[in-house]
Amino acid sequence: MSDSPVALENHGQHGPELRHHFATAQQQRDAASLGMWLFLGTEIMFFGGMFLAYLIYRLWYFNEFAAGSRSLDIKLGTVNTIVLICSSLTVALGVRAAQMGKRKLLVVLLILTLIFGLAFLGIKGVEWYAKYKEHHIPGASFDASDLIRDYPQIHIDPSHEQIYFSLYFAMTGLHALHMIIGIGIFSYLLYHAAKGRYTPEYYTPIDLGGLYWHFVDVVWIYLFPLLYLIDRKPLG
Amino acid sequence: MATAVITPERENYLNQEYGIRSWLLTVDHKRIALLYLISITFFFFIGGFFALLIRLELLTPAGDLVQADTYNKLFTMHGMVMVFFFLIPSIPAVLGNFLVPLMIGAKDLAFPRINLLSWYLYIIAGVMMLHCIVTGGVDTGWTFYTPFSTAFSNTKVVEAGLSIFVAGFSSILTGLNFVVTIHRMRAPGMTWSRLPLFIWAHYATSIIQLLGTPVLAITLVLVVFERVFHLGIFDPTRGGDPLLFQHLFWFYSHPAVYIMILPAMGVVAEIVPCFSRKRIFGYKAIALSSIAIAVFGFLVWAHHMFVAGMSLYSALIFSALSYLVAVPSAIKVFNWTATMYKGSISFSTPMLYAFGFIGLFTMGGLTGLFLAALGIDVHVTDTYFVIAHFHYIMVGGAVMGYLGGMHFWWPKISGRLYPEWLGKFAALIVFLGFNLTFFPQFILGYMGMPRRYWQYPPEFQVLNVLSTAGSTILAVGYVLPMVYFLWSMRYGKLADDNPWGAAGLEWQTTSPPPTFNFDKEPEVTWEAYNYDQIPDPAAEEVPVER
Amino acid sequence: MFDNLPLWPARASAGAGNVDALYIFLVLLATFMSVAIFSMILVFALRYRRQPGRTAEQIEGSNALEITWSVVPLGIFMVIFAWGAVIYFQERTPPRDATEIYVVAKQWMWKLEHVEGQREINELHVPVGRDIEMIMTSQDVIHSFYVPAFRIKQDVLPGRYTTAWFRAIKPGVYHLFCAEYCGSQHSGMIGQVVVMEPAQYEAWLSGGNTSGSLASNGESIFQQLGCVTCHRSDTQGRGPSLAGIFGKPVQLEDGRTVIADENYIRESILSPSAKIVKGFKPIMPVFQGLVSEEQLTELVAYVKSLSAPPGAGTKVQESKVQ
Amino acid sequence: MSEHTLSSKMYYGIWIALMILTVVTARIAFVDLGPFNTVVALVIATCKALLVVLFFMHVKYASEKLTKMVIVASIFWLLLLLLLSLADYGTRYARHG
Numbered sequence A: 001m002s003d004s005p006v007a008l009e010n011h012g013q014h015g016p017e018l019r020h021h022f023a024t025a026q027q028q029r030d031a032a033s034l035g036m037w038l039f040l041g042t043e044i045m046f047f048g049g050m051f052l053a054y055l056i057y058r059l060w061y062f063n064e065f066a067a068g069s070r071s072l073d074i075k076l077g078t079v080n081t082i083v084l085i086c087s088s089l090t091v092a093l094g095v096r097a098a099q100m101g102k103r104k105l106l107v108v109l110l111i112l113t114l115i116f117g118l119a120f121l122g123i124k125g126v127e128w129y130a131k132y133k134e135h136h137i138p139g140a141s142f143d144a145s146d147l148i149r150d151y152p153q154i155h156i157d158p159s160h161e162q163i164y165f166s167l168y169f170a171m172t173g174l175h176a177l178h179m180i181i182g183i184g185i186f187s188y189l190l191y192h193a194a195k196g197r198y199t200p201e202y203y204t205p206i207d208l209g210g211l212y213w214h215f216v217d218v219v220w221i222y223l224f225p226l227l228y229l230i231d232r233k234p235l236g
Numbered sequence B: 001m002a003t004a005v006i007t008p009e010r011e012n013y014l015n016q017e018y019g020i021r022s023w024l025l026t027v028d029h030k031r032i033a034l035l036y037l038i039s040i041t042f043f044f045f046i047g048g049f050f051a052l053l054i055r056l057e058l059l060t061p062a063g064d065l066v067q068a069d070t071y072n073k074l075f076t077m078h079g080m081v082m083v084f085f086f087l088i089p090s091i092p093a094v095l096g097n098f099l100v101p102l103m104i105g106a107k108d109l110a111f112p113r114i115n116l117l118s119w120y121l122y123i124i125a126g127v128m129m130l131h132c133i134v135t136g137g138v139d140t141g142w143t144f145y146t147p148f149s150t151a152f153s154n155t156k157v158v159e160a161g162l163s164i165f166v167a168g169f170s171s172i173l174t175g176l177n178f179v180v181t182i183h184r185m186r187a188p189g190m191t192w193s194r195l196p197l198f199i200w201a202h203y204a205t206s207i208i209q210l211l212g213t214p215v216l217a218i219t220l221v222l223v224v225f226e227r228v229f230h231l232g233i234f235d236p237t238r239g240g241d242p243l244l245f246q247h248l249f250w251f252y253s254h255p256a257v258y259i260m261i262l263p264a265m266g267v268v269a270e271i272v273p274c275f276s277r278k279r280i281f282g283y284k285a286i287a288l289s290s291i292a293i294a295v296f297g298f299l300v301w302a303h304h305m306f307v308a309g310m311s312l313y314s315a316l317i318f319s320a321l322s323y324l325v326a327v328p329s330a331i332k333v334f335n336w337t338a339t340m341y342k343g344s345i346s347f348s349t350p351m352l353y354a355f356g357f358i359g360l361f362t363m364g365g366l367t368g369l370f371l372a373a374l375g376i377d378v379h380v381t382d383t384y385f386v387i388a389h390f391h392y393i394m395v396g397g398a399v400m401g402y403l404g405g406m407h408f409w410w411p412k413i414s415g416r417l418y419p420e421w422l423g424k425f426a427a428l429i430v431f432l433g434f435n436l437t438f439f440p441q442f443i444l445g446y447m448g449m450p451r452r453y454w455q456y457p458p459e460f461q462v463l464n465v466l467s468t469a470g471s472t473i474l475a476v477g478y479v480l481p482m483v484y485f486l487w488s489m490r491y492g493k494l495a496d497d498n499p500w501g502a503a504g505l506e507w508q509t510t511s512p513p514p515t516f517n518f519d520k521e522p523e524v525t526w527e528a529y530n531y532d533q534i535p536d537p538a539a540e541e542v543p544v545e546r
Numbered sequence C: 001m002f003d004n005l006p007l008w009p010a011r012a013s014a015g016a017g018n019v020d021a022l023y024i025f026l027v028l029l030a031t032f033m034s035v036a037i038f039s040m041i042l043v044f045a046l047r048y049r050r051q052p053g054r055t056a057e058q059i060e061g062s063n064a065l066e067i068t069w070s071v072v073p074l075g076i077f078m079v080i081f082a083w084g085a086v087i088y089f090q091e092r093t094p095p096r097d098a099t100e101i102y103v104v105a106k107q108w109m110w111k112l113e114h115v116e117g118q119r120e121i122n123e124l125h126v127p128v129g130r131d132i133e134m135i136m137t138s139q140d141v142i143h144s145f146y147v148p149a150f151r152i153k154q155d156v157l158p159g160r161y162t163t164a165w166f167r168a169i170k171p172g173v174y175h176l177f178c179a180e181y182c183g184s185q186h187s188g189m190i191g192q193v194v195v196m197e198p199a200q201y202e203a204w205l206s207g208g209n210t211s212g213s214l215a216s217n218g219e220s221i222f223q224q225l226g227c228v229t230c231h232r233s234d235t236q237g238r239g240p241s242l243a244g245i246f247g248k249p250v251q252l253e254d255g256r257t258v259i260a261d262e263n264y265i266r267e268s269i270l271s272p273s274a275k276i277v278k279g280f281k282p283i284m285p286v287f288q289g290l291v292s293e294e295q296l297t298e299l300v301a302y303v304k305s306l307s308a309p310p311g312a313g314t315k316v317q318e319s320k321v322q
Numbered sequence D: 001m002s003e004h005t006l007s008s009k010m011y012y013g014i015w016i017a018l019m020i021l022t023v024v025t026a027r028i029a030f031v032d033l034g035p036f037n038t039v040v041a042l043v044i045a046t047c048k049a050l051l052v053v054l055f056f057m058h059v060k061y062a063s064e065k066l067t068k069m070v071i072v073a074s075i076f077w078l079l080l081l082l083l084l085s086l087a088d089y090g091t092r093y094a095r096h097g
Helices: A005-010 A025-058 A062-071 A074-101 A102-132 A145-150 A160-195 A206-227 B020-024 B029-057 B067-104 B110-135 B148-152 B157-183 B197-228 B240-275 B285-299 B311-341 B349-372 B372-381 B384-414 B420-445 B458-491 C018-045 C061-091 C198-207 C216-224 C262-269 C295-303 C316-318 D008-028 D037-057 D065-089
Strands: C099-106 C109-114 C119-121 C123-127 C131-139 C143-149 C154-158 C163-167 C172-178 C191-196 C249-250 C257-259
Touching: A005 C143, A005 C163, A025 A062, A025 A160, A025 A206, A025 B110, A025 B197, A025 B240, A025 D065, A062 A145, A062 A160, A074 A102, A074 A206, A074 C154, A074 D008, A074 D037, A102 A160, A145 A160, A145 C198, A160 A206, A160 B197, A206 D008, B020 B029, B020 C198, B029 B110, B029 B458, B067 B110, B067 B197, B067 B240, B067 B384, B110 B157, B148 B197, B157 B197, B157 C109, B197 B285, B197 C123, B197 D065, B240 B285, B240 B311, B240 B349, B240 B384, B240 C316, B240 D065, B285 B311, B311 B349, B311 B372, B311 C018, B311 C061, B311 C198, B349 B372, B349 B384, B349 B420, B349 C316, B372 B420, B372 C018, B372 C154, B384 B458, B420 C262, C018 C061, C099 C143, C109 C123, C109 C295, C119 C123, C119 C163, C123 C198, C123 C295, C131 C143, C131 C154, C154 C163, C154 C257, C191 C198, C216 C295, C262 C295, D008 D037
Parallel strands: C099 C131, C123 C191
Antiparallel strands: C099 C109, C109 C119, C131 C163, C143 C154, C143 C172, C172 C191, C249 C257
16 A cells, blocks of 8 residues: 555566566465465474474373473463463454455554563563572572472472473473564564555465464464373372 | 577676675575575585595594594584585575576576575574684584583584574575475476476475474574573483484484485486486386485484484384385486486586486495395494495485586586586596595495594504595595686686577576576476487587587 | 405404395395496497487386386395394394393493403403393493494493393404594594403403402492392382392382383482382482492392392302392 | 455354363363373364364465465374384383393
8 A cells, every 4th residue: 555656667567566576466475375384384393303302201201290290380371371362363363354454453453462472471481480489490400399399199300300391491482482583573564564565465474474373372282281281180 | 499699798697787786685596596506615615625634634543633622523514514514505505596496487486585595594504603613613423412412512512503503494495495486486387297307306305304404403402402501301311311312313314315315316317318318217206206205214214223222123113114215216226227228328527427426326325225234234333334325325426416417507507618528537536536435434334443533443544545545536526627617607618508408498598597587488388308309419410519 | 465454354253144144145236236237327328329310219118117126126125124133133132141241331431340340441351152241331421332343333321221242252352442422532432352262261250350249249339328228138128129020020100010121220229219119109219329330230230130040150149148 | 365254253263262172171181080181181282273273374264285285294294203203212121032
């Protein structure tokens, strides 16, 4: 919209967003979508490496995983899951708004998404800080004696407990990094959406950013049970 | 189609714009290919320099040329530079970048800016690696085995790891670009069954890059986390399993071998038909075997770990699967050879490299059978036998293929011809030097000389001397092409659009091609390798040069 | 001339001949295939070289050929696989009555202990004709125990035991290499294996200064650390009795069953709570960091000696008291 | 990515389903189902992931085969990594001979 007809002229008969090496806008959209999906495929393998480590050590050191999992704050974990799901909703609605050319709605939804994303990181930060306070960060100052005291029914080896928390921090840390990147992407999208760059004919960036955001949500959907819900049943 | 009069002033991708900016900010896949060419050549000679120092050190049994720690850094950085900064980007990022759009009749790759981004990522990674090298280097071996890399090495492991992480990102983006381009950007009529086998090979390569590289990335990230934040995922003192690292590492690093060799196979599949004037034998078989290698290549990684302490039963599984991946490789060799049958064969430089490739790759592949055999592997793994084997594949195979491809497409890339007799001479030197360098290492390996040894018992000396002698010959063979390629850019004879009379869309445009590759969008109505329809330039009395 | 250029490693173990046989087979196969491919290329290149007047004959391909040259190689490959697998299985399966030698690797030396108590560094004396099993662990990084003349190699890992075995058949002195890169002096981590006639070996054994057998050393550590207060052999203590458990299945508290092998004993000392024996409480203290790798091997040797059949050799006699 | 626009009602429906599943999985973790706790947690997570992928990411309606192939291939490769590694871990300490 705000892109002037001058720009249009420079691009000959096709629209300003169609790059020269594509024949049609459809071809360009399909290429972009395929590219994004391939990228998400690589992301699956990226997290997959950690899932393998998780699987092996959870089989080996179930007790320590169970105790570590119990020590996480399930309320905050659940709230965070809900926050992310809400953000996925706003993203999905945002893509729809872009499709239909509702610029104001799109801007509002993008802002909401950013708020949810930041809320997620904030809550994550609170949880990490608690872990820091409890000396549950792996390394020289790691101390699992509180877990041994709190869960006398579970046989805990403190060094194996470090493996659980190593994985916890690696997995949630890299997930949080993806969230931060997502927030960066969405800030960019918000800026351009506010300027009215996206139209029902051209909203590929919104669509791709949305795919990325949903993917990060899906990763969390798995991380939540894998890290928080390992073993919560009443201790006998 | 190959008779257009060449006017040097004709606008092409090289002379359309001038100035450093027009190169550094280019989104033209052909210019980016040249950027890659310059950068990987640089790293090739750095890695080669390390290799020569290694060979010089091994001239005598005593560790006398460099210190032990220096030696360890030399082989580490030789491996890292050659694998991640030369071999993996070599054919895909240079020839693939240049040729994939041309061969399928596209104006550019699907994501030109991402293509440029991958070059910049490569450069960032390269600068990090160089910085790491000049400020002390790293001594973990290119394999980064834990717990040595996480807890014992005092060198710049973090920097090297991050550098390779970034280089991996560059590799992923290249692969992603190729897959999307091959799916979405083919010219009308360019069906899958008409794709040149070079494209099939790059498609298979890209699959590996996409699905394997992220696993290496996360593995290196975890190593970095372990060093920097003291996480303990691979730490045996906390119950971590050092073998987990090896599983993750080889899940990428075994298929990575196919990232190096598959594109070279694609090059050979272009060269052999051209200089045999024949349609390639068994097109479908070769195309599918590329995909088969990409898939099976992921099922065999633990054959690097037969003595590492993993389960005996899974060793059996991985050994059997390893033989599976040998079948498609064998299919390719047989088909290339069969292509020559009843052909009309000329001995041009690219063809000599293709011969060299087939021969050396065959030997590399056959010695792979030794290593996949469990009982033999126990004895020869981690010895010079392995070194010899993978250099036959990577240097005898991938580098031969790369050089063959460079000679084949150089007229298209530069618009000039290199001196043919020098090309043949260099090819011969490379072949001889290579065999002299690496064949003795098979014997050394079976004798029991372990790899990564700075000093060694004296009975191994004679073979080591032979190997070092060969390496100097090999070095000459590698410098020569660089010299005459550079020379030809200014003084070489102007090349025809299609100097070899080759099939393929890339030969139907001008040499060098215009910025958008084709003056008119091509429409494909013929099958690949339609050599029956292409006149042989050499057959018309007039020799290649015009 | 061949003094400086030997082309074949010494063949000094019972298993080496099998490895060599497969190797020679593969060398012949590879030579045949290489020669076949090379000569085919050569013949085609000359026979069908470009000549005025002749054109190439276009051939599409042949499914019959494709299938042939896929299936035949696969068949040959499976033979190689099976052959290699058999050798590997033998190499990885130590005979039950093998003499044990404990190996602790560290940057950059090999420490070897005979059950009789002899300790050696970078040197291993063994008699001809006896099955020897190496039980190995590392104090720091990964090493690899490699004796080319025996055709055996096994990585030595921190945190657990790996094993390898051989039966020497030829007296002599052979290289012992570290084959897994382990840091600065990796290439200096070499030693030698001295294979002796049994009589000489006995003489060597009795000549060396020992500080008691491994098992008896282990027993005194067992007393010192107070293990004996719970793991009693006379009555049921607070911990399970260790007599006769080695190599047997153990019922665990969580329902699993494990075999009480070296790695299990090791884990049970370092991290007792990992696998609690059924019917016992996880009250044993953690010994991670309190015992050295050498002490651990001695403890393991002691626990194993408690399971040896009576009179199964001199090595366990003194520890059977109690 | 295409002409197809889903109604916003559909999105809200999916959202509610996801919320319910989240609460259910967090609650059910406290009930002793024996070994099935993990199974249930993973099944619920997979349902949630499917909802997001199929509807929020439009895979069900507005995408072509190729997208589905990319997803299936990635998951297949992930399983290769996990299962072939388990071939080692599952049998590593088994004694033989």
